[in-house]
Amino acid sequence: MLKIENLNKKFKKEQVLKNIHLEVKTNEIIAIIGPSGAGKSTFLRTINLLEIPDTGRISIDELKLDFANFSKDEAFKLRKKSAMVFQNFNLFINKNILENITEALIVVYKMPKNRAKEIAYERLKSVNLEAKALNYPYELSGGQQQRVAIARALALNPSVMLFDEPTSALDLELVAEVLEVIKNIKDKTMIIVTHELNFAKNLADKIIFMANGEILEQGEAKHFFNNPSHTRVKNFLEKLHI
Template sequence: MIEIRGLTKSFHPHTILNHIDLTIRTGEIVAVIGSSGAGKSTLLRSINLLEIPDKGTIKIGEVKVDIVKRTKAETLELRKRTAMVFQQFNLFRQKTALENVMEGLIIVKKIPKEDARKIAMLQLEKVGLIHRIHHYPKQLSGGQQQRVAIARALAMQPQLLLFDEPTSALDPELAGEVLDTIKKTAEEGNTMLLVSHEMSFVRKIATRVLVLDQGAIVEDGAREEVFSNPKSERTKQLLANYYRDRDPEFAI
């Protein structure tokens, strides 16, 4: 269970996040949608404190962190309980796919090297890259890199997986393989918070949809409810584009 209360962040004079309250139950797949600049990425990055909010509390499992009074140990603890997949993959360039996945296991979780290797191999096999374990990021395609990044995140067995526009940097063909991997991850019962512009994908995998506008949650509901019966004006506008694209160009 993840509880976020009163999360606020501003870059003066703009308020990026305005008192966000959010509770995510275990196993939920929450998609965050909204136009760019709505604060979606900031929300995600605030949860693992890559971005330091001005105030608020974040509770993941038993760990509760008050932003204002946070300690270094609490910050690390929060980060250990989450794992993030970035838009630009952010793999370690000087490490192979296998070493990328092993890194957190060895350094953060202090798992013996041989065991870490086994876990990493398993995760890489799950994302379909067992034949690429000794390749370095620059020798992999964007889609493969992102799948390694997903394996790296999954290996840490986080209580919350954060996806920050995982397919925005990929062309549609490569995005497909990444989306399939994310879908598989979702089906395994992981708790996920996902920022994505791929509306049809969101509609396929999310159990719950949040609409963020100007730093506030303007709509929060079950997937089908939001897609077929949006309440707020902002959501209707956002979905208008999605439905327009879905309409056939010609009808007989």
């Protein structure tokens, strides 16, 4: 349901993504791992055009787009196919939690306010935060704010959920609650950039290893960590005692 072909991206003269190919099945969970500076987050951001690739093609469901030549309408349709959960929550500090979730539903999706509120409460309930609906972000812990960000993404009912290091801004004691929420998401295609390798191993269907802007290796999670074939991957996992 998601297919990316020949994706390339430069920042000035630096090639940060090199000939990326990826296929993700419906409801498949992909974990992207690798060293810092590998291009993992940049790759994730190209999927919904937060970063514009130089070349390549993407297909999500029935939508197909050529990164080298697309219209504003095509970009809008592509962005509606996915929802991003960022490292640092990206909540509106001047809006309460309910408003943070309903904003895009009302403004972008033109949904009636009452229906948007119903969906927001449903999603907040799924992350055990319905009691915080009228609170403001500063009144919540980092873990709670990230759970709100996940609820906001789910409210959009995207075809693909994108997680960019969803626990990296959290204290260690808050990481588990966010990982548990992600683990309990049902029937969603997910691509997760993470340094939580044990979480990736236990949750993902497939692991992708990136370094220097390339996918060096990918495989089923249950086999990937036991017998990697690429020397760079072996060295990475050995250093982390995985």
